[in-house]
Amino acid sequence: xxxxxxxxxxxxxxxxxxxxxxxxxxxxxxxxxxxxxxxxxxxxxxxxxxxxxxxxxxxxxxxxxxxxxxxxxxxxxxxxxxxxxxxxxxxxxxxxxxxxxxxxxxxxxxxxxxxxxxxxxxxxxxxxxxxxxxxxxxxxxxxxxxxxxxxxxxxxxxxxxxxxxxxxxxxxxxxxxxxxxxxxxxxxxxxxxxxxxxxxxxxxxxxxxxxxxxxxxxxxxxxxxxxxxxxxxxxxxxxxxxxxxxxxxxxxxxxxxxxxxxxxxxxxxxxxxxxxxxxxxxxxxxxxxxxxxxxxxxxxxxxxxxxxxxxxxxxxxxxxxxxxxxxxxxxxxxxxxxxxxxxxxxxxxxxxxxxxxxxxxxxxxxxxxxxxxxxxxxxxxxxxxxxxxxxxxxxxxxxxxxxxxxxxxxxxxxxxxxxxxxxxxxxxxxxxxxxxxxxxxxxxxxxxxxxxxxxxxxxxxxxxxxxxxxxxxxxxxxxxxxxxxxxxxxxxxx
Amino acid sequence: xxxxxxxxxxxxxxxxxxxxxxxxxxxxxxxxxxxxxxxxxxxxxxxxxxxxxxxxxxxxxxxxxxxxxxxxxxxxxxxxxxxxxxxxxxxxxxxxxxxxxxxxxxxxxxxxxxxxxxxxxxxxxxxxxxxxxxxxxxxxxxxxxxxxxxxxxxxxxxxxxxxxxxxxxxxxxxxxxxxxxxxxxxxxxxxxxxxxxxxxxxxxxxxxxxxxxxxxxxxxxxxxxxxxxxxxxxxxxxxxxxxxxxxxxxxxxxxxxxxxxxxxxxxxxxxxxxxxxxxxxxxxxxxxxxxxxxxxxxxxxxxxxxxxxxxxxxxxxxxxxxxxxxxxx
Numbered sequence: 147x148x149x150x151x152x153x154x155x156x157x158x159x160x161x162x163x164x165x166x167x168x169x170x171x172x173x174x175x176x177x178x179x180x181x182x183x184x185x186x187x188x189x190x191x192x193x194x195x196x197x198x199x200x201x202x203x204x205x206x207x208x209x210x211x212x213x214x215x216x217x218x219x220x221x222x223x224x225x226x227x228x229x230x231x232x233x234x235x236x237x238x239x240x241x242x243x244x245x246x247x248x249x250x251x252x253x254x255x256x257x258x259x260x261x262x263x264x265x266x267x268x269x270x271x272x273x274x275x276x277x278x279x280x281x282x283x284x285x286x287x288x289x290x291x292x293x294x295x296x297x298x299x300x301x302x303x304x305x306x307x308x309x310x311x312x313x314x315x316x317x318x319x320x321x322x323x324x325x326x327x328x329x330x331x332x333x334x335x336x337x338x339x340x341x342x343x344x345x346x347x348x349x350x351x352x353x354x355x356x357x358x359x360x361x362x363x364x365x366x367x368x369x370x371x372x373x374x375x376x377x378x379x380x381x382x383x384x385x386x387x388x389x390x391x392x393x394x395x396x397x398x399x400x401x402x403x404x405x406x407x408x409x410x411x412x413x414x415x416x417x418x419x420x421x422x423x424x425x426x427x428x429x430x431x432x433x434x435x436x437x438x439x440x441x442x443x444x445x446x447x448x449x450x451x452x453x454x455x456x457x458x459x460x461x462x463x464x465x466x467x468x469x470x471x472x473x474x475x476x477x478x479x480x481x482x483x484x485x486x487x488x489x490x491x492x493x494x495x496x497x498x499x500x501x502x503x504x505x506x507x508x509x510x511x512x513x514x515x516x517x518x519x520x521x522x523x524x525x526x527x528x529x530x531x532x533x534x535x536x537x538x539x540x541x542x543x544x545x546x547x548x549x550x551x552x553x554x555x556x557x558x559x560x561x562x563x564x565x566x567x568x569x570x571x572x573x574x575x576x577x578x579x580x581x582x583x584x585x586x587x588x589x590x591x592x593x594x595x596x597x598x599x600x601x602x603x604x605x606x607x608x609x610x611x612x613x614x615x616x617x618x619x620x621x622x623x624x625x626x627x628x629x630x631x632x633x634x635x636x637x638x639x640x
Numbered sequence: 641x642x643x644x645x646x647x648x649x650x651x652x653x654x655x656x657x658x659x660x661x662x663x664x665x666x667x668x669x670x671x672x673x674x675x676x677x678x679x680x681x682x683x684x685x686x687x688x689x690x691x692x693x694x695x696x697x698x699x700x701x702x703x704x705x706x707x708x709x710x711x712x713x714x715x716x717x718x719x720x721x722x723x724x725x726x727x728x729x730x731x732x733x734x735x736x737x738x739x740x741x742x743x744x745x746x747x748x749x750x751x752x753x754x755x756x757x758x759x760x761x762x763x764x765x766x767x768x769x770x771x772x773x774x775x776x777x778x779x780x781x782x783x784x785x786x787x788x789x790x791x792x793x794x795x796x797x798x799x800x801x802x803x804x805x806x807x808x809x810x811x812x813x814x815x816x817x818x819x820x821x822x823x824x825x826x827x828x829x830x831x832x833x834x835x836x837x838x839x840x841x842x843x844x845x846x847x848x849x850x851x852x853x854x855x856x857x858x859x860x861x862x863x864x865x866x867x868x869x870x871x872x873x874x875x876x877x878x879x880x881x882x883x884x885x886x887x888x889x890x891x892x893x894x895x896x897x898x899x900x901x902x903x904x905x906x907x908x909x910x911x912x913x914x915x916x917x918x919x920x921x922x923x924x925x926x927x928x929x930x931x932x933x934x935x936x937x938x939x940x941x942x943x944x945x946x947x948x949x950x951x952x953x954x955x956x957x958x959x960x961x962x963x964x965x966x967x968x969x
Contacts, residue, residue, distance in 0.1 A: 491846035
């Protein structure tokens with residue numbers, strides 16, 4: 147039994163009477179990368195927080211090296227060799243890398259900070275993950291991926307660290323950055339450090355993990371070696387039913403009628419000479435590397451940001467769009483990649499969020515009608531199958547997928563015909579993703595048109611009729627999806 | 641474990657009620673306390689007295705709450721009130737026309753509110769910027785009042801009894817000013833709850849960026865709220881000068897503090913769809929009762945200020961507890 151470094155037995159945890167974890171047990175071997183998968187709200191993050199001492203467990207035991215340990219707070223966890231990297235990065239952007247890594251425990255000499263030792267230690271910690279950067283660099287100047295690396299370096303800088311918990315470390319990284327991260331994880335493995343890896347991107351797990359534990363509704367469904375499993379096996383275990391097709395089929399809906407035409411749209415810092423046509427009933431994919439300018443183009447069309455030049459035509463006539471209000475008037479809407487800060491009024495109810503883009507619709511004789519608001523909201527909640535305890539539910543208490551549905555409901559409540567989805571499934575679990583895809587299909591079947599921006603190539607290829615490849619602020623290729631391969635994309639995108 | 645859960649649940653419910661109805665509970669406690677410890681508290685005269693005492697704070701709090709709902713803070717109210725009061729009396733004395741005096745005060749108040757909002761729009765301000773903007777504007781208003789009056793006290797022309805009667809008269813035994821407050825409260829409540837512009841103010845307060853992306857010109861709506869707050873300062877200035885018959889640059893000094901306390905003690909919060917005039921009224925009543933009871937018990941004015949601020953801090957604590965319970969865990 148000595149080869150298990152961490153054993154979790156029968157852990158349960160309830161929040162205000164709602165069970166988040168129910169008798170969870172699993173074991174981690176030394177030097178193993180262990181994947182933890184499950185839908186949003188399945189209890190993965192809660193489990194991580196219990197192991198790290200952020201939450202107290204209601205019952206159950208945690209054993210390290212076969213001995214039972216009591217973890218009351220994050221410092222206890224560190225003392226037992228457990229370090230965590232959270233989904234949200236916890237770095238201070240005004241401080242340097244070195245100060246962030248040793249925050250709260252700066253080396254001291256004669257009561258003053260020993261800067262020389264601090265920088266030496268930091269260089270060592272960075273070298274450990276094979277990362278070469280000046281320890282004095284301010285965090286604020288680093289990219290998200292670089293910050294992620296610093297987080298890892300910090301977690302490993304505790305000399306006792308033997309178990310590293312990573313909660314969706316790749317969510318914000320580009321493909322290339324993910325590769326670097328994986329290199330680091332592999333080298334950790336060689337050093338005998340165990341890693342618990344949480345991710346929604348199943349492909350990644352197959353690449354890096356040895357063992358996989360599936361959690362559903364706070365219970366462990368199964369722990370198994372990852373070899374020999376397929377993506378569909380894992381998916382069906384996660385959601386408890388078979389998914390036959392990841393991308394739902396739809397009838398051929400696109401026509402030749404041009405609803406949106408963009409001509410030579412340019413912005414001096416972000417993109418130039420963007421010209422394309424969007425047809426009625428079509429899903430037009432927009433793919434490219436992160437930072438290629440996809441989001442900026444969408445924001446330009448929707449009137450959020452200033453454009454230097456270029457024209458936009460709606461149904462053949464030229465229009466001026468200087469604000470989102472203009473865009474909405476011409477029937478365009480934009481579903482931001484950042485739902486929480488740009489799409490929703492988080493502290494408000496589902497009902498109020500659904501009305502947010504079209505308050506005028508609720509007026510009866512010039513007065514807001516509560517009854518009408520509830521009717522509309524009820525209908526949309528029903529139609530989109532939003533899982534909510536009621537129309538009064540605060541939207542921030544919904545899961546990612548349901549938040550996205552509320553945003554969509556808000557736009558369906560207006561008269562828009564062109565939907566621009568920016569990363570519509572980011573941070574959303576597999577089951578809800580499928581529903582979002584179905585909703586997109588339903589939109590085009592009703593004669594609406596969709597522009598879909600996504601960093602996940604399989605997704606954007608699976609859903610689109612046509613694909614625009616954006617490379618460094620310009621359109622590198624306009625491809626028919628039926629006749630293209632992922633290699634075509636790589637060729638144009640880089 | 642099961643037992644443990646039940647306990648959590650119970651504490652949750654009672655506590656939940658307490659933090660959600662902080663103002664109401666405070667009012668009940670106050671009334672009980674007052675009727676036991678203060679003589680003559682439970683008399684009709686005292687309640688009439690109370691009703692007219694709260695009017696100025698009440699009018700200012702209406703404006704303050706609206707600004708607070710859009711996630712702003714208006715520290716200029718007090719000095720804008722002074723500026724409006726000085727201008728109103730000068731115009732009144734010059735024209736002997738109440739309407740002109742009112743319009744002049746309203747114009748000054750709305751202008752300062754417009755300036756607050758416009759600066760916010762130009763610098764694309766967030767909630768916390770409005771503290772600084774309105775603080776600066778407050779000093780501008782103070783300076784303006786000093787220049788306008790040359791630092792002197794302005795007396796209302798003794799012929800203008802009709803103007804003074806605005807504060808002196810009563811309708812069915814209730815003072816005119818209290819009637820003005822109630823009517824104003826009802827109108828603003830209607831606008832906030834039943835019109836598109838009112839609803840949009842809440843959206844802007846809850847998430848300025850998301851409101852903008854939903855087609856609402858957020859900064860304009862923020863500006864409307866500040867302009868409205870300026871108008872409230874003007875209305876309060878009319879009531880105040882009608883009551884006292886005089887105005888000087890210190891007339892409204894520090895009145896914004898009481899309005900802020902009443903707004904927050906009442907339980908208002910930025911972008912909170914349950915915030916509004918009812919909560920503003922709770923806050924105003926709380927503050928009014930505290931002052932009324934302590935006056936009757938002959939409590940020193942400085943101690944009164946301390947007590948008010950302690951209540952504000954408790955209210956802020958209740959608000960933060962409420963926020964943390966509103967979260968997911």
